[in-house]
Amino acid sequence: MHSTSASREVSAVPVESGEMSFLDRYLAVRQTSMQLCAPLTMEDHSLQSMPDASPAKWHLAHTTWFFETFVLSQFAADYRPFQAEFRNLFNSYYNAVGDRPLRALRHVLSRPGLDEVHAYRDYIDEAIVHLLSFDPDPKSIELTTLGINHEQQHQELIVTDVKNGLWTNPLRPSYRPAAEGHEPASALAAASPLEWRKFAGGVYSVGAEDDAFMFDNEGPRHEVFLEPFRLASRLTTNAEYLEFMRAGGYSQAELWLSDGWDAVRSNQWSAPLYWEQRDGEWWHYTVEGMEPVAMDEPVCHVSYYEADAFSRWAGARLATEFEWEIAARSCAVAGNLLETGALHPRAVRSGEPLAQMFGDVWEWTGSAYLPYPNFKPAAGAVGEYNGKFMCNQMVLRGGSCATPQSHIRATYRNFFPPHARWQFMGVRLANGNQ
């Protein structure tokens, strides 16, 4: 049951337009989740290769649960749940909602079956359309908007969790077939030379304005002082990262943070996730199966520890999240995002002064994920959305090839623990010597 229409160049998902009504946008986002699951077999839908990842079927159900729990149960008069037990079954981490199954055991939920989860989605969509068609409470619109953005986050997780699950299979099955006529990228191509962009020091305002949708962790807007800094004109490439590997980067303790060195040794890391050597050449797993590593593409699937060690080896460092945000403000929110259908980072093709700021790979920053001054989580259960994770995680910026375009912006703060590698995560250097 593989889709034959998907390709690296053709959009696999509907492109949202600014002209869309709110309900059309809701329905388009819901449809995108289904389309991302279209190439999966029934068995693929239940894959969970590690506790951090969730089965695609669970993502389809949990995103639906979010609308049922936070919108319909609160605002739809006489609402009857699709299945009362789902309130706990598909809860992810909201203590205020109640108990939930162990995260690592989401793959045991063979029931409800996929057909029933699809029926659950249809039931909720109908109820949301009904609720929002008749003079809805502004708070219900606000929570539906949060639900739309929540579902977009899970769309990215569907891609990365499925990629990890399929890769775990020794057969390395692809998520979708390679597009007809698609040639694997050249292993020898060179990227455009890296240049350094200068930014003046001073006091800057950072964080989101309150006038459009933002997650609570993007505010309040506040002032920060920055020293002058320089940012690489593009992402770090596979060629550059391979130089680090060949120079013994993974065997020199002095390049690594203590926790990073422990992670290298205990996990026996010697290359980015999904890389393997075949006859002396590096290959990596992509959504279209194993391919030779293209040297001009951005390095991807590296942890914070690897990004940090690489930048130290390169005589540079990672940008802080505020340096990144100030630089990104001058860039259009465009790039190799979910809508290109590539689901894989691409080499720089344009002569933009600051390329690849949005899309391709999330960029690790050197900033710990902390609350902004005067941050207050929202009241009620949705206050658990972001705030309670502000410990032991690093901030990533800019979105990836699996992030919907309408979901990303310069102020957006993603966060993962420093050892995580299965998201589309990469490196942009700051303050280098060259």
Ligand SMILES: [Fe+2]
């Ligand atoms: Fe969630």
